[in-house]
Amino acid sequence: MPRAIRYAIIAGVAAIVLLTTCSSPALPLQIARPTVAPGQVIDLAALPTVTPAANARDPVIADALPLATDLPLPVRDPRITPTLRPVAGELAQRIDRYMNDLVAARLFHGAILVARRGEVVISKGYGEADVGVPNTSLTRFRLASVTKQFTAMGILILHHQGKIGLDVTICEYLTECPDTWQPVTVRHLLTHTSGIADYTDFADFEPTEMNPATPLQLVARFRDFPLGFAPGELFDYCNSNYVLLGLIIERVSGQSYPAFLRQAIFEPLGMRDTGYDTNTGQIVGGAVGYTTFDQQSGFLDASTLYASGGLYSTPEDLLRWKHALGSERLVPRSLLEQMFTPVHLGYGFGVKIDSHDGWRRIGHAGDMTGVANYVAFYPERDLIVVVLSNMQRADAIGINGYIAHLALNAP
Numbered sequence: 001m002p003r004a005i006r007y008a009i010i011a012g013v014a015a016i017v018l019l020t021t022c023s024s025p026a027l028p029l030q031i032a033r034p035t036v037a038p039g040q041v042i043d044l045a046a047l048p049t050v051t052p053a054a055n056a057r058d059p060v061i062a063d064a065l066p067l068a069t070d071l072p073l074p075v076r077d078p079r080i081t082p083t084l085r086p087v088a089g090e091l092a093q094r095i096d097r098y099m100n101d102l103v104a105a106r107l108f109h110g111a112i113l114v115a116r117r118g119e120v121v122i123s124k125g126y127g128e129a130d131v132g133v134p135n136t137s138l139t140r141f142r143l144a145s146v147t148k149q150f151t152a153m154g155i156l157i158l159h160h161q162g163k164i165g166l167d168v169t170i171c172e173y174l175t176e177c178p179d180t181w182q183p184v185t186v187r188h189l190l191t192h193t194s195g196i197a198d199y200t201d202f203a204d205f206e207p208t209e210m211n212p213a214t215p216l217q218l219v220a221r222f223r224d225f226p227l228g229f230a231p232g233e234l235f236d237y238c239n240s241n242y243v244l245l246g247l248i249i250e251r252v253s254g255q256s257y258p259a260f261l262r263q264a265i266f267e268p269l270g271m272r273d274t275g276y277d278t279n280t281g282q283i284v285g286g287a288v289g290y291t292t293f294d295q296q297s298g299f300l301d302a303s304t305l306y307a308s309g310g311l312y313s314t315p316e317d318l319l320r321w322k323h324a325l326g327s328e329r330l331v332p333r334s335l336l337e338q339m340f341t342p343v344h345l346g347y348g349f350g351v352k353i354d355s356h357d358g359w360r361r362i363g364h365a366g367d368m369t370g371v372a373n374y375v376a377f378y379p380e381r382d383l384i385v386v387v388l389s390n391m392q393r394a395d396a397i398g399i400n401g402y403i404a405h406l407a408l409n410a411p
Contacts, residue, residue: 084136085123091410092122095403099126102399106293110372110389110396111137113315114407115322117382121407123315129287129390137315140273140286141388142302144366146373147311150261150321151242152190152339152350154249156331157264159186163252166190166338173248180227186248188231189241190349195227198238200305209300209369215250215257218243218306235344239308242350246307257307265330269320274313277302283312287390289370297370297392309368315386322377322384325362340379356401357408365397374400383407 087096095114102108109127113120125135158164164173166187171177173186181196188194199205199221222240229236246257253260258276266274277283289297302310313321324330339349340362346354351362356376363376372389374396385407387400 084138085120087122087124089121091406094406095122096124098402098406099124103127108389108394108399109135109287109290109293109391110387110394111135111139111141111315112388112399112403113137113319113384113386114403115319115384116407120319123319127293127391128290135287135390138273138285140283140312140314141373141390142277142283142286142289142366142368142371143311143313143388144305144309144368144371144373145239146313146364146366146375147305147307147309148242149339149350149364150265150311151245151249151257151307153265153330154257154261155186155190155245156335156339156349158249158252160331160335164248170244170248173251174244178223184227184231186245189245189248191343191347192235192237192241193232193344194238194241195229195231195234195236196238196240196244197222197225197228198236198240199243200239200308205304209304210298212301212303213306214303215243215247215306218304219247235347237347239305242308243306249307261311265324268329269324271313271317271320274311274317274321277310277312286312290391291370292393293391300369305368309366313388315388318375318386318388319384325377326379326382357405359408361404363400367392367396372396376400376404378404378408381408 087093092114095112099108099112103126109129111123111125113123115121115123123137125137125139127135129135129139155164155166159166164186167185169177169182170184170186170189171182174181184194184196189196199218202221204221219240228234249255249257249260255263258278262275265271273285289299291297325336328336340351340353341348342353346352348362351364354361354363356378359378359381361376361378363374366373366375370390370392372392372394374387376385377383378385383404385400385404387396387403389396389399
């Protein structure tokens, strides 16, 4: 196929409007970000991520933990030189040509990883992490709502330890719950069937998304709204659910949400480039957000999403995560099966279960200012396809689906 025709097809596919699974403003606000020279490391101030001590003016949703800052961002050992994987093999070269065409058509910044049958097919970055700084498969990308599966796993780990009941009212763990939340269970939060209002849909979210917020400040935005439906009856994708799950993790574990995930998930799995985004403009070793190919986006402070969308990671670390989900390293098989069992509209615990090319797919999108991601596992084919993009208008879902199609149908 001539290159010009291929570009036209790619551009047409990218123009299709896809439903995403995380609230994000269409036109992000433009604000100043710190000027950082390529390769320069800046000192990033950590934001409080633990529920602060309540005062008389604060609604108390969870027993307060001592005020603290998060652990410092992990850094790579300077004695170790990261090795980028070569592109080798017919399938890898075909995927690489497709991705290079997207970049040439100005439709993608980001990185991908494809692994099947225990082997990495391709792991490579494309476009720019920042002006003059190329993306690689080791670049750290904001995950947005891909975060939710890690929050769900944190809940399952505590459940396995006997500290959380999935079918217990959330008011068992969150003190001074409004009366309307009494019938809401932990399972309802996990599966987006609680009926609680989504604060990221409110008119005041987009204008304030660049301002840091504590978890209690987020909860205060939606706690007094009535439930939209009786818990368990309907599905309504809602970031508020996962904010409350993050608070439950803090309340039950006695640790901050970031510290618990690091101790319980990231460190045991060797995910050294994954963590909670406490930066004030740019993740060290990470990608800056773009709206379009040439225009950098406004800034969203990750604390405004907290446990519903505040993590960052790399394609290589997400491969380690996929291996854990295919084993019993974190929780028993019976809990993994619950996580991957669809409830309403195909949603499980922090993941959506559907089919693609006739095969069961477990995936999740992550879309917010400067970000467009889609990560998908195909358990029966031992396949993972990771697409992390620091370009908000990239068609991450469509790109992931096409790459998966190539991989599922290759010999």
